[in-house]
Amino acid sequence: MIRINWLLRNPKTEGVTSIYCTVRWRGNTAIIHPSESIHTSMWVNKNGVNKPKSVADNMPLVGRLNKFEGLIRDSYDDLLKSAQGAITGEALKKAVYEKVWPTALTPEIKETYMPVLITDFFQTMIDDSKNKKRLGQDGKVITKPTIITYNSAKQHFINFQKKQRKQYHLKDINQKLIDSFAEYLSIDLNMAFNGSGKYMKTFRTMMNYACQKKILPTTIAADVKVKVTKETPDNIYLTEKDIEDLMQLNNFDTPLYETVRDLFVIGCMTGLRFSDYSNLTPQRINNGFIQLTQQKTQARVTIPIHPLVNAILEKYPAGLPKCPPNQVFNRYLKDIGKMLPQLNEPFEKVLTRAGKPDIQVYPKYELLQSHTARRSFCTNEYLNGTPTITIMAISGHKSEKAFMAYIKADTLQHAILMMKSWQERKKKKDSDSEGEGVAA
Numbered sequence: 001m002i003r004i005n006w007l008l009r010n011p012k013t014e015g016v017t018s019i020y021c022t023v024r025w026r027g028n029t030a031i032i033h034p035s036e037s038i039h040t041s042m043w044v045n046k047n048g049v050n051k052p053k054s055v056a057d058n059m060p061l062v063g064r065l066n067k068f069e070g071l072i073r074d075s076y077d078d079l080l081k082s083a084q085g086a087i088t089g090e091a092l093k094k095a096v097y098e099k100v101w102p103t104a105l106t107p108e109i110k111e112t113y114m115p116v117l118i119t120d121f122f123q124t125m126i127d128d129s130k131n132k133k134r135l136g137q138d139g140k141v142i143t144k145p146t147i148i149t150y151n152s153a154k155q156h157f158i159n160f161q162k163k164q165r166k167q168y169h170l171k172d173i174n175q176k177l178i179d180s181f182a183e184y185l186s187i188d189l190n191m192a193f194n195g196s197g198k199y200m201k202t203f204r205t206m207m208n209y210a211c212q213k214k215i216l217p218t219t220i221a222a223d224v225k226v227k228v229t230k231e232t233p234d235n236i237y238l239t240e241k242d243i244e245d246l247m248q249l250n251n252f253d254t255p256l257y258e259t260v261r262d263l264f265v266i267g268c269m270t271g272l273r274f275s276d277y278s279n280l281t282p283q284r285i286n287n288g289f290i291q292l293t294q295q296k297t298q299a300r301v302t303i304p305i306h307p308l309v310n311a312i313l314e315k316y317p318a319g320l321p322k323c324p325p326n327q328v329f330n331r332y333l334k335d336i337g338k339m340l341p342q343l344n345e346p347f348e349k350v351l352t353r354a355g356k357p358d359i360q361v362y363p364k365y366e367l368l369q370s371h372t373a374r375r376s377f378c379t380n381e382y383l384n385g386t387p388t389i390t391i392m393a394i395s396g397h398k399s400e401k402a403f404m405a406y407i408k409a410d411t412l413q414h415a416i417l418m419m420k421s422w423q424e425r426k427k428k429k430d431s432d433s434e435g436e437g438v439a440a
């Protein structure tokens with residue numbers, strides 16, 4: 001005789017959670033999932049009683065659970081008739097699932113018998129993204145920078161497992177595991193909000209893809225919450241005067257310094273990302289405009305060529321010189337920035353680490369990096385009064401919220417903008433008053 005008890009996966013969590021049952025007989029146990037879920041507020045869990053509440057909304061679910069329970073008993077009886085020895089839990093589980101899915105075991109059930117390691121599925125997602133079997137939500141191919149992030153997230157999870165001295169399978173995903181991984185990123189690795197948030201977002205993407213491939217039950221994904229932390233930190237940008245001063249520098253130790261300086265300034269005056277301004281070919285330059293498809297977003301942009309950019313292009317009639325890798329580029333860029341007195345001034349940067357503000361002071365040149373160019377373009381154009389929609393059309397930002405994150409105008413500059421606005425309004429008012437006086 002078998003005993004069947006229904007239970008919730010996360011009975012103490014407020015929200016929807018999956019239902020499963022334990023089946024016991026003669027010292028054996030099988031845990032079987034009917035692919036059903038319920039809100040915890042609709043479940044009785046008191047004095048040893050576990051079942052759906054006796055309310056009208058639960059009646060269809062109760063009927064399905066009763067039918068599933070009958071199927072379990074029938075499967076046990078069939079095994080009892082044909083079994084040569086003791087019935088194992090795995091045998092009963094397989095018999096039940098084969099009755100539910102008579103044509104073949106689903107990928108989800110195969111996962112029950114052949115658990116998939118999270119790191120292995122991370123690699124599956126990476127491979128499928130590379131060979132274009134997996135596309136983004138917009139139907140476009142996954143870009144190289146995104147795949148690099150996937151690889152980094154996988155490596156962080158590998159290192160997390162080493163610390164835990166355990167390997168995790170997809171079926172092991174629960175809130176405790178997710179919270180532990182997030183804590184590892186923010187506490188053990190001392191990552192800032194945006195760093196840990198980026199990798200937790202990637203973990204969530206991996207889970208969603210596993211659900212899409214039907215090897216992770218959607219009930220598990222619904223039961224857990226992946227918190228993606230994000231903040232807009234203070235970052236430097238270069239003013240137009242800073243950029244002009246950069247162009248005045250000469251007598252570099254090696255030609256590579258001049259190459260880095262020139263390409264960086266092109267980025268400052270076009271708003272292009274490093275992946276685009278480091279690969280700017282003559283074919284993308286035509287009749288005073290730069291036209292290209294951005295590598296990161298696949299968005300098509302048309303950018304007018306600034307006189308400063310034109311002067312740089314004329315220096316290289318055969319095409320711009322080859323750009324060094326990003327890491328080398330940033331190292332040379334800091335050396336160049338150090339040559340400007342104004343970039344030796346201190347700059348206070350505040351990031352959130354382990355939930356607390358982390359205040360660090362650096363000379364400005366230490367914070368120079370290839371992406372500072374794009375930030376400088378957006379900020380300078382904004383301060384010069386260029387309409388936001390126009391800047392976004394050039395930079396390729398899809399939303400004003402994303403664009404405004406690039407605006408690094410400090411409080412003094414906003415105050416100056418406000419003062420100019422007041423002066424213009426006063427000038428107009430005085431002009432109107434003089435006009436009324438002449439008319440009188």
